[in-house]
Amino acid sequence: MLDAKDAYARVKEELKKHIAGKEDVIELLFISLVANGHVLLEGVPGVAKTTMSKALADTIQAEFKRIQCMPDLVPSDIIGEVYLDQANEPKLKKGPIFTNILLMDELNRAPPRTMSAFLEALEERQVTIGGADMLLPKPFMAIATQNPLRIEGTEPLPKVLADRFIMKIDVTYPGLEDEVRMLRLKESEHKLVTQKILTISDVMDMQQQSKSIVLPDDEAKLIAQIVDASRKEMHIVMGASPRADIAFMQCAKAKALIEGRTEVTTDDIKFLARPILSHRLVVRSTGGIGVNGIVDGIMATLA
Numbered sequence: 001m002l003d004a005k006d007a008y009a010r011v012k013e014e015l016k017k018h019i020a021g022k023e024d025v026i027e028l029l030f031i032s033l034v035a036n037g038h039v040l041l042e043g044v045p046g047v048a049k050t051t052m053s054k055a056l057a058d059t060i061q062a063e064f065k066r067i068q069c070m071p072d073l074v075p076s077d078i079i080g081e082v083y084l085d086q087a088n089e090p091k092l093k094k095g096p097i098f099t100n101i102l103l104m105d106e107l108n109r110a111p112p113r114t115m116s117a118f119l120e121a122l123e124e125r126q127v128t129i130g131g132a133d134m135l136l137p138k139p140f141m142a143i144a145t146q147n148p149l150r151i152e153g154t155e156p157l158p159k160v161l162a163d164r165f166i167m168k169i170d171v172t173y174p175g176l177e178d179e180v181r182m183l184r185l186k187e188s189e190h191k192l193v194t195q196k197i198l199t200i201s202d203v204m205d206m207q208q209q210s211k212s213i214v215l216p217d218d219e220a221k222l223i224a225q226i227v228d229a230s231r232k233e234m235h236i237v238m239g240a241s242p243r244a245d246i247a248f249m250q251c252a253k254a255k256a257l258i259e260g261r262t263e264v265t266t267d268d269i270k271f272l273a274r275p276i277l278s279h280r281l282v283v284r285s286t287g288g289i290g291v292n293g294i295v296d297g298i299m300a301t302l303a
Contacts (some may be wrong), residue, residue, distance in 0.1 A: 002205045004034070010197045011059050017054045017192060020180030020185055023273055028169045029056055029143075030276055033255035034206045037166025037247065038142040039106075040157075040279055048119075048173045049145045053289035055104045058194040060203055062100035063137070069110040075117035082130035093131065097121055100137055100200055107144040108157050115161055118142075122164040139203050144228055149236040159238065159282065166247045167272070168279035206257065211251035214263035222303060229298045230281060236294065238282035240288055246277045266303055273299050 008030055015026050025041075029052065032039045039051045050066065057064035069077060080095035096102065097118075104110075104118065121127050122142055126135045138201070144165070146157060174182060185192075225247055231239030252268040277295050289297075 001209070002202050003248075004206045004257045005073060007198055007202060007206065008183060008258040011056075014059050014195050014197050015055050018185065018194065019052055020182035020247075022048065022052065022122055022171070025052065025169055025171055026056075028093075028116060028167060029053075029147070030258065031251050031254045032166050033060075033139070033141055033274075034210050034257060035166060035247075036139065036141075036207045037250060038144070039111045040162065040165040040168040041143060041171050042146045042148050042149045042168055042171075042279075043145070043171030044147065047173060049171050050103060050105060051170075052086060053101065053143045057101040059196065060198045060200060061196045062139075062156040062200050062203070063101070063251050064101045065096040065099040065179045066103040066105060067096055069104055069108075069114075071109060071111055072116045073110050073270060075114050078114060079117055079121070079127040080129055080141065090130070094134075095127075097127060099140055102140070102142045104142060104144040108146040108155055115158070119161055119164065122161075139200060139207065154198060157279075159280070161169055163241055165242055165279065166251060167275035169275055182239075199245040206254075208251045210250070210257045213256045213261075215249055215253065219252070219266060219269060220249070223252075225302050226269070226273065226298060229302060230277060230295075233294060233298060235283050235289070236281050237284050244276055244280055248272060251276065258293060270299055270303050273303075 011030060012023070012026055014022070019026070027286070029039060036260050043049055054064055059284070076095065078095050078097050080093050082090050082092055085091045110118070117127065121136060125140055128131050128134070157261050226243045226248070227240045227242070230236060230244070233239070248269060251272050252264040255268045255271065256262070256264050278291050281291055281294070283291050283294060
């Protein structure tokens with residue numbers, strides 16, 4: 001059986017050769033992968049969102065494809081289509097969504113019809129082409145990026161779509177030391193070859209192992225209390241759905257697994273609160289507190 005703690009440590013060390021800093025982002029990305037979930041990366045352009053996604057795919061020998069979202073993107077650009085060949089016979093052309101790791105760059109530029117087609121893939125792990133349902137490869141992980149500001153044609157994602165992402169990870173500007181290190185990495189990138197650390201079979205093994213991690217009764221109750229509190233907080237218009245409970249459980253189990261533990265702890269749940277809740281809540285004016293401040297307040301009260 002694969003040692004998940006050792007596997008994660010080796011993947012992290014390899015990614016650090018290509019990415020300066022951002023160890024918390026790398027950890028959350030890997031947790032999401034082991035939890036068999038999709039990720040929303042939010043950050044301004046140029047903070048290595050695409051680089052991290054591609055490097056992660058390379059280290060686990062996964063097929064990787066990228067789609068640049070634009071206002072004229074149509075569903076067939078993502079899922080594919082059925083067309084008639086020269087002999088007037090129907091042929092299937094699969095879209096880039098048939099991959100292991102799919103990067104949807106600037107998802108909040110895509111039009112609603114295209115988002116609807118993407119929604120089926122996120123929730124059902126399948127797409128519908130020409131009236132037929134087609135399963136996506138295993139494992140399948142979608143990583144979508146969005147700009148945090150309403151600039152040049154971007155809008156916030158609909159909550160019905162955002163809720164399908166197991167977590168939202170904020171990717172911020174690097175610190176001064178990391179920015180200097182980034183320059184050195186860029187300077188020598190022509191010499192770097194990404195080492196293949198794991199296979200997709202290893203990933204699926206870890207996904208299966210994570211299901212055996214114990215979720216104690218106290219931690220299960222804490223998760224339910226946190227999600228319930230998000231629906232009653234005075235600054236929140238719409239609280240988290242039951243998908244948030246499931247996301248807490250799956251991600252907490254994945255985190256325990258890659259740290260070599262057999263059961264979930266309260267610290268796991270605290271660590272995951274912001275990325276799991278922040279994109280699921282609709283808040284009214286908070287006087288500058290922000291959604292993360294509200295989540296922190298809930299956690300301070302309960303955990």
